[in-house]
Amino acid sequence: MKINLSVWRQENSQSDGSFYNYTIENVQSDLSFLELLDMLNEQLMAKGEIPVEFDHDCREGICGSCGMMVNGQAHGPQKKTAVCQLYMRNFKDGDTVTLEPWRATAFPVIKDLVVDRSAFDRIVAAGGYVSVKTGSAPDANAVLVKKTDADQAFDYATCISCGACVAACPNASASLFTAAKISHLALLAQGNPERKQRVVKMTQQMTAEGFGDCSNHGECQAVCPKGISIDAIAQMRREYIRTKLPFG
């Protein structure tokens, strides 16, 4: 099939960007979306033009490197899927697909579809860890965790930090990402000692990075490739309220 692409091209973070139109012929429906971009780049390089820059690594939906707005949706139209796992069978012959980078002040564009997501690293560095004695692995079942808590903590731990939640949020808020990290640790005994500092420091960092505030649109949970629920955000708020309570 034939696919028309309208791609945001931007030389660097200082320059202005604009859309460029490309047409790719003979696209097989079994190709992944990133393979379509590979095809495009081969065409561009053959013509001596600069290829379209995009982030990718594992292409298995687990590393969180890739991500772009595909027709106005983070990671494209398929639910619980990173863009590397989006296949061309989701598109029709002659479709025009608009590609834009994640747009958020806290995620400046580095080039074309690549954004700088180091703000996420700084949020995690502010408190998204547990201070434990390292050494040999502890005995299994030495620390008992309720099954439901373990399952929920695991769900939150599946966050791959791709940034789709920020990209899709009408407010460019990083609440789902931050909440997933906070709530994952809040549900486990190992996260308990730093529980109060964690929620305060991580949310302060989130604001300092220039992310917007949450308005409970819930768009983040609809685009999250791991399907992380906004229940994480409710848990994060309970953690915050706990810091205000003398007995919490």
Added chain:
Amino acid sequence: MAFSSISNSEKSKPRKSESRKSDHVAPPAEMWQSSIGKKILTGVTGLGLVTFVVIHALGNLTLFFSAPTFNYLAYVIERLRPLLYLVEFSLLGLLLIHIAIGIRLYVGKRSARRIAYTAYESAGAPSRQTLASRTMIFSGLLLGVFLIWHLATFKFGPVYRVPGSTDRDMARLVFETFQQPIYTASYVIVLGFLGLHLRHGFWSALHSLGVATKPSVFMGSDDLGRAISIAIKGLPIAIYFGLLG
């Protein structure tokens, strides 16, 4: 670990004070700056205002019984003057906090994404994004302007007296007001926006307080918003079409 070289007595003292400092319960002013604190304040003030709106709507419905019942309710409220002032100032406080944070959220949102998407589309369920959620700032500001108009019309409006009494005849004022077509139409339209605001607002407030995690709460909020809006719209519509009095 690094602590192993420090003796026990040295280790415990500074670490204890350090942990106490970081566990320190921050003052309410911190909530004003915090991303989550702002949502909690919006939610609490919003729930306070919804409670008032529900009580107000129930009070209005007394006019469906009779004009004297409605006037008697107004009389009782007037008699509770010191308490009335307390409630009025509290509501004003809630309202100002609610509006101020709402505007700050909107301004913050604009600066958090300076370049808008050329193409943007909601991904659909389980997204909670609706027309109501996207227009909170506009429906809210419109309701703020409406409130001034509403108070000017009724609370600070013409004072009629119940014949043979010094009590205020609020029922007459309400009837006269809602016999004007333009007034009634605009009132009903603005109350539609109140319903819209509450359809997202009620659920959102509960979620901001960390208590609403079930889809049923989201659905319930939608229904509550509609119900409150219909309950309040009923009165002006009934009066305008001569179904009352």
